[in-house]
Amino acid sequence: MKIVIIGIGLIGGSFARDLQRAYPEAALLGMDQDPGHLDQALSLGLVRGVATPGDLREADMVLVCIPVGSLARELPGILSQVGEETLVFDAGSTKSLICQAVAGHPARRNFLACHPIAGTEFTGPQAAVEGLFNGKTNIICEVELTAFRIQERALEVFQKLGMRIRYMNPEAHDRHIAYVSHLSHISSFMLGKTVIEKERNERDIFDLAGSGFESTVRLAKSSPAMWTPIFEQNRENVMETLDEYIANLQGFRTLLEQGDFQGVFEAMEQTNRIKDILRGIPTPKN
CATH class of the missing domain: 1.10.3660.10 (6-phosphogluconate dehydrogenase C-terminal like domain)
Structure with a gap:
């Protein structure tokens, strides 16, 4: 399994820790606009390498954990690069604009709009916490727009991480x-x-x-x-x-x-x- 995490801060780094535990054989790669974050993520063992755009097409799973201002702008381009069976989900704490940004996208079926209600006041890869998502609620929006087989894979991941699921529309x-x-x-x-x-x-x-x-x-x-x-x-x-x-x-x-x-x-x-x-x-x- 190949997993790419875009944005290796608190949330992305915490996902990295838990996914390594849940999928120890996975090739877990990171992308971040801050080279310092990537260096820290590598030295902390959060990821095993730096992802390239080509890795997105080969990835089984892509997590987009960047600030919502960048997320609405970058997500359509990310979806344009992934493979037909790639699961893509985000962790943004707003959902309406993000869902609007990918409405009608050819790869919309690959995307699951998520908001894990978890975090701390700290930032950066060094703030990553193992088990951060265990017992926490993960809100999923517009689940009906995601391919059923990809939904199933995502729910398996969330179950392994100990998350509770709640469904809402983006506006609610x-x-x-x-x-x-x-x-x-x-x-x-x-x-x-x-x-x-x-x-x-x-x-x-x-x-x-x-x-x-x-x-x-x-x-x-x-x-x-x-x-x-x-x-x-x-x-x-x-x-x-x-x-x-x-x-x-x-x-x-x-x-x-x-x-x-x-x-x-x-x-x-x-x-x-x-x-x-x-x-x-x-x-x-x-």
Whole structure:
């Protein structure tokens, strides 16, 4: 089996680690526009060699793990180079524009639009984590446009990696992911920005920041180069979620301004049920 991973960063590198474990005999090759990433991937043993365009046609599987801004632009060209039986899937966290970019492509049947809900705030090949996808949800969009035999091969791969599968249309995916992922990154970035601007003394931040602050701003360590195109592609949904988030912040501020601490308590108590939701436990209805 020949596997080509395009983009050897956190996600591509983590796939590389898990695929080597699942398919130890596979020839796993990498492509990346950053030569330094390729050198690191080789030295870390994430890939066994550097792929050429010719390898795409011979590959059994091609994973495209590049930022969504490049993905929508490059994916049609990648599909034009693969073989008739090659499985191609992506890991982009937006789906509408990416699916539109390959609509009607002669090799559309080879492509499976995916979004594994996994990652960390770190970037680059050195950030690759073995087992990153185990137990994580992988959202698949427009599965009906992928050849059935290629779907089957992809599902076998995802099963070997321990992923759960959820099917959505691209528009629903982008709408939901704006709330549960994109908004949390904006919130983290802006909280970090607020603190940095107010607390000019970095030592004060270091000394006074507790685990709550650290966990809340963790996502602010994420790459702006990766997240700016995500916000651009999902702009309308992100603005809608921001409007609702800002309204909740303003409502909370009003409660404080009015001295309505019973209202403050009730607002937080109502939100406490997120604990049960995240544990997968149904919340009893009153």
